[in-house]
Amino acid sequence: MSNFVFKTNSINNLESYYDAIVIGSGGAGLSAAIQAHELGLKVAILEKNNKLGGNTARASSGMNAAETNIQYQQGIIDSMTKFYQETLQGGGQLNDPDMLHFFVEHAPLAIAWLKDHNILLNELTITGGMTIKRTHRPASKEPIGNFLITNLLKEITKQHISVFNNAKVVELIHKDQDFAIKLENGQLISAKVVILATGGFGASKEIIKKYRPDLLSYKTTNQDGTTGDGLKLATKIGAQLIQMNFIQVHPTAQTDNKHTYLIGEAVRGEGAILINQAAARFVNELDTRKIVANAITNLHEDGAWLILDQEIRNHVKALEFYDAVGLVKTGQTISELANAISISPQALIKTIQRWNQAIAQNNDVDYHRTTGLERPIATAPYFAIHVHPAIHYTMGGIHIDQHARVLDISGNIIKGFYAAGEVTGGLHGNNRIGGNSITETIVFGREAAIQAAKYILSK
Numbered sequence: 001m002s003n004f005v006f007k008t009n010s011i012n013n014l015e016s017y018y019d020a021i022v023i024g025s026g027g028a029g030l031s032a033a034i035q036a037h038e039l040g041l042k043v044a045i046l047e048k049n050n051k052l053g054g055n056t057a058r059a060s061s062g063m064n065a066a067e068t069n070i071q072y073q074q075g076i077i078d079s080m081t082k083f084y085q086e087t088l089q090g091g092g093q094l095n096d097p098d099m100l101h102f103f104v105e106h107a108p109l110a111i112a113w114l115k116d117h118n119i120l121l122n123e124l125t126i127t128g129g130m131t132i133k134r135t136h137r138p139a140s141k142e143p144i145g146n147f148l149i150t151n152l153l154k155e156i157t158k159q160h161i162s163v164f165n166n167a168k169v170v171e172l173i174h175k176d177q178d179f180a181i182k183l184e185n186g187q188l189i190s191a192k193v194v195i196l197a198t199g200g201f202g203a204s205k206e207i208i209k210k211y212r213p214d215l216l217s218y219k220t221t222n223q224d225g226t227t228g229d230g231l232k233l234a235t236k237i238g239a240q241l242i243q244m245n246f247i248q249v250h251p252t253a254q255t256d257n258k259h260t261y262l263i264g265e266a267v268r269g270e271g272a273i274l275i276n277q278a279a280a281r282f283v284n285e286l287d288t289r290k291i292v293a294n295a296i297t298n299l300h301e302d303g304a305w306l307i308l309d310q311e312i313r314n315h316v317k318a319l320e321f322y323d324a325v326g327l328v329k330t331g332q333t334i335s336e337l338a339n340a341i342s343i344s345p346q347a348l349i350k351t352i353q354r355w356n357q358a359i360a361q362n363n364d365v366d367y368h369r370t371t372g373l374e375r376p377i378a379t380a381p382y383f384a385i386h387v388h389p390a391i392h393y394t395m396g397g398i399h400i401d402q403h404a405r406v407l408d409i410s411g412n413i414i415k416g417f418y419a420a421g422e423v424t425g426g427l428h429g430n431n432r433i434g435g436n437s438i439t440e441t442i443v444f445g446r447e448a449a450i451q452a453a454k455y456i457l458s459k
Contacts, residue, residue, distance in 0.1 A: 006052065006153040008165040014189060018044045020452050021181050021191040023169050023230065026054030027441030028421030028448075029197035030152040034117070035449035036195070037161050041456065044189075045161065046181070048168035049225045052153065054199045055422065056441060058223060059145030060264030060318050061127055062137035063442070064435035065107035070122050070136060078132050080104045087436065090129040090288045091395075091429020094243070099427045102402040103436075103443055110442040111136055119151040125315075126371050127265040127434030129288040135269070135435040141317040143264065144438055169229075174237045177415055177459075192459070193416040193452040196406070197445060200394035200422035201228030202247070208391070211244045219255045220391040221262040230423040234398045238408040239417070242425040243396035248432050250392030251292035252306060252385075254327045260390055261327060263306060265289075265434040267385075270315040271375045272308040273355055274387075277301050279338065279347035281355070284367040290431040293389040303388040305341055307352070311379040322385060329384040337382040352377050393432050397425035404448035418452055420444035 022033045025047040036043045051057075066083035084104045088095050111121060121136035121144070138147050156163060172194060173180035181189045201207040202222035208215055220226075231241060252263040252274075268274070268285045274292070276282050276299050283295035296304045313319045322328050331337025334352055335345035356376040358364040364373070398419045399407045406417040421441045428436065 004150055004154060006157060008052070008163050011164050011167045011183065011185065011187065014044070014164060014187060017190045018042050019191065019456055020193045020195060020449070021046060021179070021189060022195045022197060024054060024197035024199060024421070024423070025052040025163060026197060026199055026421060027056035027148055027152070027438060028445035029054070029195070030149070030156060031442045031445035032195045032197060032420060032449045033161050034152065034155055034159065035446045036452060037159050039449065039453035041453055043161060045163040046167040046169055047163065047165045048229065050165055052163065052165060053145070053149040055223055055226055056438070057145045057149045058221065058262060059438055060143040060262060061266040061269070062125055062135035062144050062435050063111070063121055063438040064127070064130070064134050064433065065111045065136060065439060066104065066134050068108045068111050068136065070111065070124065071134065074124060076124065076133055078134055082132065083107070083134060086130055087433050088429070090433045091431050094429035096426035098402040103427060103440065106443045106447070107439050110439060110446065113446065114442065117151070117155050119148065125266045126269040126286070128268070128286045128292060129433045130435070131371060135266070137266070141315060143318045148438065169233060172233050172237050174414070174417070179416065192456050193418065195448045195452060196230045196234060196398065196419040196423050197421045198230030198423045199226045200397065201231060202226050202391050202394050204228045207231070208247065212247050215247060215249070215391055218249065218389065218391045219253070219260045221250060221253050221260055222391070230419070231397060234406060234419065237417070238414060239406050240399040240409045240411070241397065242399045244425070246395035246430045247391060248289060248393040248395060249293040249389045251289055251296055251389050252387040253390035253392070254322070254385060255388045255390055256386060261322065261325070262392065263322065263385055263387055264316070264318055266316050266318070267306060267308065267312070269372050271312040271372050271377065272306045273377070274304050275307055275348070275351060276304055277343060279343045279351050281351060281366060284364070284369045286369055286371050288431050289434065296387070296389055303386055306385040306387055307377060308383050309377045309379045310381055311375050312377070313383060319383070327385055331382050332380055334382055337384055341384050341386070393437065394422060395425060395428040395430065395432055397423050399426065400424045403451050404444045405451060416455060418448035420448045
């Protein structure tokens with residue numbers, strides 16, 4: 001991926017009219033634009049930031065889907081029903097059932113659609129709240145986010161779709177079933193439809209204070225531009241917001257430095273454990289994010305430590321990045337690692353021996369962990385990463401139906417207005433399962449474009 005450089009367009013080259021304007025350049029926006037273009041629409045992407053990719057570019061674990069050919073090729077027999085039930089349970093049974101059914105049923109189609117565009121996710125891992133390996137990622141095991149954005153942008157280039165960065169939309173004007181899109185510099189663009197894919201509000205202290213003041217002191221894994229702009233644009237033309245108090249705190253973020261880094265769930269999915277200052281495990285590391293984050297907070301200590309070895313590291317390429325930016329402590333022996341993180345060597349040795357025994361017996365009698373049991377912590381060198389919970393994802397947002405159509409405060413469809421990705425609410429309930437957000441961006445990004453094309457053709 002390393003040598004690919006995407007060239008954006010200057011906003012001075014914006015035309016006055018498009019069939020569809022996509023606002024946002026993360027996974028939802030890029031997939032929506034590609035699908036819209038392939039359905040014959042004249043489309044442009046507007047991105048307020050200089051850098052493209054949004055929060056998607058930071059994703060690390062993978063993309064969930066059930067009953068895929070990749071699973072079958074690896075001897076994994078999954079079911080959409082099980083995927084649905086585990087996501088529903090993980091979300092506190094507060095997920096919109098119609099959206100969730102659509103999401104689960106279209107997830108394998110999204111994997112296939114990416115493959116059709118030479119974006120191959122043919123390796124599997126597992127995330128918290130899941131009992132089966134259904135988290136698809138590249139064979140290279142590199143973080144999914146950068147891989148996905150880079151390859152979607154390659155497709156955008158191939159199809160000559162216009163992308164404009166530094167193009168902040170400040171107002172949507174909905175009139176006579178068409179839209180006028182006003183930019184910060186005063187430019188006005190007309191479009192038959194608008195697809196909002198602007199991401200959540202995890203970096204907005206203003207919105208977090210309004211809905212979850214108890215989280216104001218938490219750091220965030222979100223990129224700085226994740227400030228809820230799309231919510232403001234949508235509500236000004238009558239869109240309804242739902243479940244805005246549902247904000248996910250990710251259990252494993254490295255917050256000790258100026259920048260906060262998400263330590264992806266795949267680290268635990270491939271076998272890492274969490275320990276406290278006494279070098280003891282204290283939770284099923286692959287329970288839902290909400291439960292694991294609360295367990296770390298309830299230690300009332302300075303976070304926790306992720307512990308892993310070289311074999312686990314070999315299965316999570318993101319560890320190379322974490323190490324390169326100074327987040328990883330190393331020891332050639334377990335005792336050396338314990339000394340490096342100022343905990344008892346004897347206690348850490350005992351904890352790892354007990355964990356390895358659980359692996360050998362395939363039975364975690366202490367915390368009943370049933371996934372991420374493929375490999376013991378037994379291959380030198382050994383590694384530790386200091387982690388704290390941090391604001392990661394906002395489950396609430398614009399109310400859409402299962403076809404990505406934006407609803408007004410009375411529950412009616414706002415014609416020609418679509419939204420996809422983290423800017424929307426309803427899919428995840430009160431807790432998002434790791435690996436579901438990437439699936440959401442592709443499934444509902446595509447659906448927004450499909451419905452937009454259908455709407456335009458019906459006019």
